[in-house]
Amino acid sequence: MISRIPKTLIFAALLLTHISTFSQEKKDCATDCSCIISGVIMDASTHEPVPYATVQIKNSEKGVLTDEAGKFLFNKLCEKEFDIFISHLGYKSVIHHHDIYHPDLVVKLAPSDVILESIVIEGSSIETGLESMTESKISGKDLESMQNESLGDVLSNITGVSTLKTGQNVVKPMIHGLHGSRVLIINNGVRHEGQGWGQEHAPEIDAAMADNIALVKGAASVKYGPDAMGGVIIINPPKMELSTGHLHGAAGITTATNGRSINTDLLLQQGYKNFAWMGQVAGLYQGDLSAPDHILTNTGARELSYMFGSRYHHKKLDLTILYSHVEQTLGILRGSVVGNLNDLDIALKAKEPFFTESFSYDINNPRQEVSHDLVRLKGHYNFKDHQLNFQYGFQANTRQEFDVRRGSNNERPAIDLELFTHTFDLDWQHAQISGWNGTVGTQWLYQDNNNIPGTNTIPFVPNYNNNRFGIYIIESKALGSLDFELGLRYDYQSSSIRGRDTENDIYKQDLNYQSITGLVGVNAQLGKNTSFRSNFGTAWRPPNIAELYSYGKHEFTIDFGLWRHSTDEFGTPISSTDVLDQNQKPVDNELGFKWVNTFNHTTKEQSLEVTAHFNYLKGYIYSKPAGIAATVRGPFPFYIYDQTDAVFFGLDASYIYRHSTIWESQIKGSYLHARDVNNDDFFIGIPPNRISYELSHSKSLLGLDEFSAAFETSYTFEQFNSPRVITVAEINDAQLNGENLFQQDRSNFDFLPAPSGYLLMNLKLQGIVNQFVFGVEFKNILNYSYRDYTNRLRYFADETGFNMLISARYKF
Numbered sequence: 001m002i003s004r005i006p007k008t009l010i011f012a013a014l015l016l017t018h019i020s021t022f023s024q025e026k027k028d029c030a031t032d033c034s035c036i037i038s039g040v041i042m043d044a045s046t047h048e049p050v051p052y053a054t055v056q057i058k059n060s061e062k063g064v065l066t067d068e069a070g071k072f073l074f075n076k077l078c079e080k081e082f083d084i085f086i087s088h089l090g091y092k093s094v095i096h097h098h099d100i101y102h103p104d105l106v107v108k109l110a111p112s113d114v115i116l117e118s119i120v121i122e123g124s125s126i127e128t129g130l131e132s133m134t135e136s137k138i139s140g141k142d143l144e145s146m147q148n149e150s151l152g153d154v155l156s157n158i159t160g161v162s163t164l165k166t167g168q169n170v171v172k173p174m175i176h177g178l179h180g181s182r183v184l185i186i187n188n189g190v191r192h193e194g195q196g197w198g199q200e201h202a203p204e205i206d207a208a209m210a211d212n213i214a215l216v217k218g219a220a221s222v223k224y225g226p227d228a229m230g231g232v233i234i235i236n237p238p239k240m241e242l243s244t245g246h247l248h249g250a251a252g253i254t255t256a257t258n259g260r261s262i263n264t265d266l267l268l269q270q271g272y273k274n275f276a277w278m279g280q281v282a283g284l285y286q287g288d289l290s291a292p293d294h295i296l297t298n299t300g301a302r303e304l305s306y307m308f309g310s311r312y313h314h315k316k317l318d319l320t321i322l323y324s325h326v327e328q329t330l331g332i333l334r335g336s337v338v339g340n341l342n343d344l345d346i347a348l349k350a351k352e353p354f355f356t357e358s359f360s361y362d363i364n365n366p367r368q369e370v371s372h373d374l375v376r377l378k379g380h381y382n383f384k385d386h387q388l389n390f391q392y393g394f395q396a397n398t399r400q401e402f403d404v405r406r407g408s409n410n411e412r413p414a415i416d417l418e419l420f421t422h423t424f425d426l427d428w429q430h431a432q433i434s435g436w437n438g439t440v441g442t443q444w445l446y447q448d449n450n451n452i453p454g455t456n457t458i459p460f461v462p463n464y465n466n467n468r469f470g471i472y473i474i475e476s477k478a479l480g481s482l483d484f485e486l487g488l489r490y491d492y493q494s495s496s497i498r499g500r501d502t503e504n505d506i507y508k509q510d511l512n513y514q515s516i517t518g519l520v521g522v523n524a525q526l527g528k529n530t531s532f533r534s535n536f537g538t539a540w541r542p543p544n545i546a547e548l549y550s551y552g553k554h555e556f557t558i559d560f561g562l563w564r565h566s567t568d569e570f571g572t573p574i575s576s577t578d579v580l581d582q583n584q585k586p587v588d589n590e591l592g593f594k595w596v597n598t599f600n601h602t603t604k605e606q607s608l609e610v611t612a613h614f615n616y617l618k619g620y621i622y623s624k625p626a627g628i629a630a631t632v633r634g635p636f637p638f639y640i641y642d643q644t645d646a647v648f649f650g651l652d653a654s655y656i657y658r659h660s661t662i663w664e665s666q667i668k669g670s671y672l673h674a675r676d677v678n679n680d681d682f683f684i685g686i687p688p689n690r691i692s693y694e695l696s697h698s699k700s701l702l703g704l705d706e707f708s709a710a711f712e713t714s715y716t717f718e719q720f721n722s723p724r725v726i727t728v729a730e731i732n733d734a735q736l737n738g739e740n741l742f743q744q745d746r747s748n749f750d751f752l753p754a755p756s757g758y759l760l761m762n763l764k765l766q767g768i769v770n771q772f773v774f775g776v777e778f779k780n781i782l783n784y785s786y787r788d789y790t791n792r793l794r795y796f797a798d799e800t801g802f803n804m805l806i807s808a809r810y811k812f
Helices: 004-024 140-144 151-155 341-349 407-411 545-549 728-736
Strands: 035-043 054-057 063-065 071-077 081-087 094-099 105-109 119-122 135-139 161-166 170-175 183-187 212-216 231-236 248-256 261-271 275-286 301-314 317-331 367-382 387-402 415-433 436-451 463-479 482-500 506-525 530-541 551-554 557-560 565-567 573-575 590-602 606-631 634-658 663-676 690-701 704-716 758-769 772-779 803-811
Touching (some): 135 140, 151 161, 151 231, 170 183, 482 530, 557 606
Antiparallel strands (some): 035 071, 054 063, 135 212, 212 231, 275 301, 301 317, 436 463, 463 482, 506 530, 551 557, 634 663, 663 690, 690 704, 758 772
């Protein structure tokens, strides 16, 4: 295994040497004044070209006007980098520092009478750089209107994205039915690493700190490595622009009636000729949330986030350093913990959770306290026709989970973990070779995860160290209206495990994993307004630490990993006193084969996008109910991990029709089907189908620069493709009568049937005066009682009821 790595490194070194040699043959354009800058100017609201815009190179007499297609060109330039000033009557001007090493500019000018800001995009607007990938983005006014929402809730506005929840505070994004270790998050340019194995663990990321969020629906393992099986979420911080001169930024506040919360944020930025900086802070203070008919006791939340960054630019070198911190205290519904089997049966049938009390800001047990720190150093160096990019990231993640326990143990965390992660990325964007453009890169990751002593419990997961190395190459070539992409990657990971078994004896295991992944894609421009993207990619991931070794109580369930449970002679899953291994119970890598096809048609009056996706997962690892376990803390549903082959396929569609300059309609819908192909069975927790309609209106009104209103109604269908139901009462009766419910039928089951479908209505109003933005939003207007199938606490409580949010924001 190890002997294969040097060969790969030698191949990469030879390829880089060849590319470097090829590039050195190119002439320096500055020596003969042959440098060129070109681009296109577009309206940020309509995406139509802006003709006759003025484009000037500052501190010079050079300037041009865009043509009717919004395009401009500077040639015969003797410098390699400039400050460019773009302006047009009726639009907000923008200054941008640009050099010839970046591709053509795409400038989106914001009309003067809207709150949007003009922006500049250097080269492709696709975050991954993979033109065949299907990508959606949330930014600007849309993102600002969701400052108080979690990352998962923000992304759920995109078709094909749903959420896996544990109550109302713990929200994980799902892409085409996959979540956790199958959805990779790139936060501030760094692969986000926390205790993501837990279904009850939300990403430690504050969406309020993001400038924009991109979501990639394809299998992007070739570029990002393991885990990108369902897709990739890319969270970008505010860009540190040079040459802005004055101090600028934004400040905002949002209050909500449900939870009586307050959310604030502040952003400061400033750019000089060769240096720029930014600072950002946000906070949330929230009390108990409410369902339509009762309080959801112990669902308060506290959150504090801050980030600082600086940028230095000098000729061919550009360096940025960034530090961010997120800390959260999240309450878990008190009624999810009960005392005995009879109480559990009653709780699952009750309309109101146990232990429901009056509103409070207190956060008691069960609760989570988590923090995440990130330090990132990133830079690139420009050669004549190619670029070297490098990045180092360090992350420190701590997690404490407090359970309802007896005596002094109630003050001790039941789970106390710290995870340190180092990453280093190096890639080379080579010069064009026979029409091919591409990147050769390598990535390294090292992790050290430890349980902190003092919990008075057997660790739920063991200590471990991961060491991972990957190398990849991605190439693209344009042939007329077609762009072809090819990619190949090799990864190797070694893991060292150290834990304690049920007798508190130490066990140790060393594990090794490797895989090769690839992609092939095409982006076809079928006409002026129509495009088609098709991408087929393979992906992989090794089983995570919880899937193999989890043991014991975690939040409101008991979990047993693949190597911590076995089956008795009657087919009943039982916990194993011994820790199994690969020889006793083989567990394979999870392999994914995902094909995504997207058709897009956009005109001034309408936009249509349809995405069809198919994902075959070989060795799919999932958690399923296996019965009820009695513990000193009461009875809890217990779950085991299993492995099978699965198929996920579906359709995402959105249609926008612009009735006029002030009225717009949008229809969105998602369909998803998932199945265990080995056992011809359904899985628990697959998102049900959903459709929504929004009617929006925007114009100047009553002295406001802009007034907008949007009414949305959505319907979430019942999940009919769900497993059979075995209630707690049936399991209890079977145990009392000596019956085995699983001997003849080992198919998946759930403790309750999937909840009924539900209709929700929301209304959003917003007004803009100069640099002030005021908003009022009404959620669940009808105060409808419902339960969400992908909320793991649907067994105990309804979702939140009516909520009114009032927000104000000032940009300066």
